[in-house]
Amino acid sequence: MMKKKWWQKAVVYQVYPRSFQDSNGDGIGDLAGVLQRLPYIKKLGVDVIWLNPVYKSPDKDNGYDISDYRDIQPKFGNMEIFDKLLHEAHRLGLKIVMDLVVNHTSDQHKWFQESRKSVTNPYRDFYIWRDGRNGKAPNNWGSYFGGSTWDYDEATKQYYLHLFAKGQPDLNWENPTVREEIWKLMRFWLDKGIDGFRMDVINFISKPAGLPDAPNPKNAEYADVEPMVADGAKVNDYLREMNEQVLSKYDVMSVGEMPSSKPEDAVQYSGLEAGELNMVFQFDHVTLALNDDPRLGKWDDKPIQLVDLKRALSRWQQALDGKGWNSLYWNNHDRARAVSRFGNDSPEFRERSAKMLAATLHMMQGTPYIYQGEELGMTNAHFTDLQQYRDIESLEAYHQLVEKEKLTDHDSMMRYLATESRDNARTPMQWDDSQNAGFTEGTPWLELNKNYHELNAQRELEDKDSVFYFYQELINMRHKSDLIVYGDYCELDPADNEVFAYKRHYEGKTLLVISNFTAKDVTRSYDGEVQKKLLLSNYEDDLKTRLRPYEVKVYSY
Incomplete structure (x- = not known):
């Protein structure tokens, strides 16, 4: 259980x-x-x-x-x-x-302010700094906000990584x-x-070893960075450490x-x-x-x-x-x-x-x-x-x-x-x-x-x-119903492009949810003549198999 x-x-x-x-x-x-x-x-x-x-x-x-x-x-x-x-x-x-x-x-955080002072500063390794490549950025990664993920720092002659804005340098979780x-x-x-x-x-938070170029099938100026940085090799290690060191000590979400x-x-x-x-x-x-x-x-x-x-x-x-x-x-x-x-x-x-x-x-x-x-x-x-x-x-x-x-x-x-x-x-x-x-x-x-x-x-x-x-x-319904919270899920008619219907099951009880995603009347029937109790709808009455525009019905049985 x-x-x-x-x-x-x-x-x-x-x-x-x-x-x-x-x-x-x-x-x-x-x-x-x-x-x-x-x-x-x-x-x-x-x-x-x-x-x-x-x-x-x-x-x-x-x-x-x-x-x-x-x-x-x-x-x-x-x-x-x-x-x-x-x-x-x-x-x-x-x-x-x-x-x-x-x-x-932020690039205004004291860690980064220290980090950019020199290559030997104790905070240098708090961030991801790299030499350029052939006079350009270290790799071809494209920022989520446009342009390169790399910004050149004139003082120390290196680039720092920012997946987002230039003012958002990435932390080095390897440290x-x-x-x-x-x-x-x-x-x-x-x-x-x-x-x-x-x-x-x-x-x-876990970047790939060596920070290699990203695939660039469309030959864009900068390649999509997400496949390179999402779900990296050490993310689970870092999150387990976070849980052991912090989260497990508190009853939190x-x-x-x-x-x-x-x-x-x-x-x-x-x-x-x-x-x-x-x-x-x-x-x-x-x-x-x-x-x-x-x-x-x-x-x-x-x-x-x-x-x-x-x-x-x-x-x-x-x-x-x-x-x-x-x-x-x-x-x-x-x-x-x-x-x-x-x-x-x-x-x-x-x-x-x-x-x-x-x-x-x-x-x-x-x-x-x-x-x-x-x-x-x-x-x-x-x-x-x-x-x-x-x-x-x-x-x-x-x-x-x-x-x-x-x-x-x-x-x-x-x-x-x-x-x-x-x-x-x-x-x-x-x-x-x-x-x-x-x-x-x-x-x-x-x-x-x-x-x-x-x-x-x-x-x-x-x-x-x-x-x-x-x-x-x-x-209020969710607070009162273990069926809504814990019940398993079964989709009905996956190929239906007008109605989203599914069931939930828990301890012998069933919930049936039927949603019309269109602006027109449609007709649908689920579970035939089974006696169903209407728990919730966004219309005042229940026309059984007829679904009006954007109608939702929640039944239990």
Whole structure:
């Protein structure tokens, strides 16, 4: 029998502090704003808050470039307000999980400032420095944000590695002193009383020996680096050491962001007996519409095929059952809004499809994550001007793909950004229909979605049939049902490109979930005349075999 853990039954609410609630009128969300909105989060019914990075940072990548792991970004507040937030969250029965960003630091971190002083500095080996090759970078790796992964340092005549922005140099995990410093900073936060970590690109920490060139079949200027750095040879060793030295000493939750990882990798990372992490964030279902031209990477606006989505989700459900634990998510701070990407964000179908997506995901095995505003059915921003974007990834992609390499044109790239840009998830939280949606009394750091007058928390809290209360009901159901939490998973009709149906089984009970992913009526029948009890639907009545647009039905028997 599986040993049951508190985080298996929990539901997580992700807060991107910069866009959640501003308390001082500077246009940037902050910790005092999160504190102010704790009653709202508690009302939703979740168990855990995952905070995106709030550490001191020069903000070249919105806080994912950390200059001091033991201090708070002044824009967000200070340690006193953090401690108050942690205390009040615990008083309300809410746990707090912090982002752990240790594949890289900021170039303003004292370690890197020392490291770049000389080749003999004690901190030199905290990072990955190499000589150039024939007057160029050490290899052909391409950065996630465009250009090379290498930046030349004039003072010491070497290059340093940065998989992301130039201001985010990669740490050298081969150095045991680096690992011990990371264990120390983890203990610092855990001893404060936080309840776990979400670990940013944690499967990138083991780089291949010799840092060889990456395959480059399309002869692009820079090759895709991910196959070279994902799931490296020593990742499991490092994570086991992390667990032995730190995580095992506390009753906390750990989830690793793992781009490119496959289910068999996840069993190694998050297996119930693996001694590493509790669960991973996998990317299969959110990277289905990658462009046919690999040089364009994720930038595309093709609609997602349901059969592909089902295959991706079902693969993980089946592979981890009884062996590991799934994380369940549609979107986050790095992904477009779920209802725009997987559902239908038109006024006619937005609410129905948002509820349908919610039930489809929350009835699966794993720990569900709700990204701020998802519980309202918030949509993509549909920006039309490049000047509206703030995301470094989006702006660098435009510069690289349109202006420099001319791989696509302006109009196409604007469509791709409107579909996939991270800024779609980062527009400020829509609290009410007042100026700036109640987010700030100043000028918001990122333009608001123009639909906040009709789509906001105040309006949904006043409507008992809203998306918010549907999420509340889903969370309540999960808390009460071992079948929903622990049941195994069986997909029905994998080739059906209109309806996603699956069963869950646990201790003689069955759950049947049927979701229509289209804007039309369809007819489906499962299990014939078996007497089924309707537990949940996003319509007021049950027309049995008929499924209306974006209808979801959950039965038990």
